[in-house]
Amino acid sequence: MYVVTGATGKFGTLAVEGLVNQVPVEQIAVVVRDPAKAARFGELGVEVRKGDYSDSASLKDAFREGDRVLFVSGSEVGQRVPQHKAVIDAAKAAGVALLAYTSVLGGPAADFELAREHQITERYLIDSGVPYALLRNGWYHEVYTEALGQSVANGGLLTSAAEGSRVASAARADYAAAGVAVLTGEGHEGAEYELSGDEAWSLEEFAAEVSRVIGKEFPVNRVTPEAHRGILESVGLPPTLAPVIAGIDDAISRGLLAGTSGDLSRLIGRPTTPIADAIAQGAKNL
Numbered sequence: 001m002y003v004v005t006g007a008t009g010k011f012g013t014l015a016v017e018g019l020v021n022q023v024p025v026e027q028i029a030v031v032v033r034d035p036a037k038a039a040r041f042g043e044l045g046v047e048v049r050k051g052d053y054s055d056s057a058s059l060k061d062a063f064r065e066g067d068r069v070l071f072v073s074g075s076e077v078g079q080r081v082p083q084h085k086a087v088i089d090a091a092k093a094a095g096v097a098l099l100a101y102t103s104v105l106g107g108p109a110a111d112f113e114l115a116r117e118h119q120i121t122e123r124y125l126i127d128s129g130v131p132y133a134l135l136r137n138g139w140y141h142e143v144y145t146e147a148l149g150q151s152v153a154n155g156g157l158l159t160s161a162a163e164g165s166r167v168a169s170a171a172r173a174d175y176a177a178a179g180v181a182v183l184t185g186e187g188h189e190g191a192e193y194e195l196s197g198d199e200a201w202s203l204e205e206f207a208a209e210v211s212r213v214i215g216k217e218f219p220v221n222r223v224t225p226e227a228h229r230g231i232l233e234s235v236g237l238p239p240t241l242a243p244v245i246a247g248i249d250d251a252i253s254r255g256l257l258a259g260t261s262g263d264l265s266r267l268i269g270r271p272t273t274p275i276a277d278a279i280a281q282g283a284k285n286l
Helices: 010-020 035-044 080-094 112-127 148-153 172-184 204-213 225-234 242-253 263-268 277-282
Strands: 001-006 028-033 049-051 068-071 099-103 132-137 158-159 192-195 220-222
Touching: 001 010, 001 172, 010 028, 010 172, 028 035, 035 049, 068 080, 080 099, 080 112, 099 112, 099 172, 112 132, 112 242, 132 172, 148 204, 148 277, 158 204, 158 225, 172 192, 172 242, 172 263, 192 263, 204 220, 204 277, 225 242
Parallel strands: 001 028, 001 068, 028 049, 068 099, 099 132, 132 192, 158 220
Antiparallel strands: none
């Protein structure tokens, strides 16, 4: 079976849709916290299995021997290490054939806080003996484009990243397609893929393209890292999470999300989605 965990999230949903287009639906299963939310997959003929990252007992029957699993990392920053270990332990006990984990660009070399839980997970997975593949995803276009309306309303792109900083982002659908390619392909065991967009763009270029699309000025509003953290907290982000998010801009300033290895386009067999396309899509909702 081809199995996707966290399948009701945005990434997991795209991965399942990709699988449905490539393999017989009776060979697809999803592992979800709330099976009711996966009802539409069940209606297609996809097997729905219950499995909560925070409940190790619920993961006991989430996997089967020989499954090829796309392990979508959890979204609860600060809770992911025990959650991820529980998934890996369950996969090992079941005897899965492959566990492809969505990690972070740079892997062990990523020295920003958001990467820490991914790094611990990678090490635990490698040491577990479970056949694995590491899908080290870079930044998503949607980090910027899904919040475009709010950014426009707030008068521009808020950032503490340095002028000229570049980001080699790609669309969420590109990364999901890579996961599907690894799950359905051969020879990926033990592989570590550095996944990013084909071209790195600057925040100034992003703002210029938004300005062109919306027909009015959309500036880059730079603040200090300290001010950035304060603004994030003022809009409701927990004090423990605000520095983690602001730390991403520091990583961008140091070029840690600008790498263009080409791994992503090679896996999916096509160029990655241009940032301009994502901006155009995001602007439709303005």
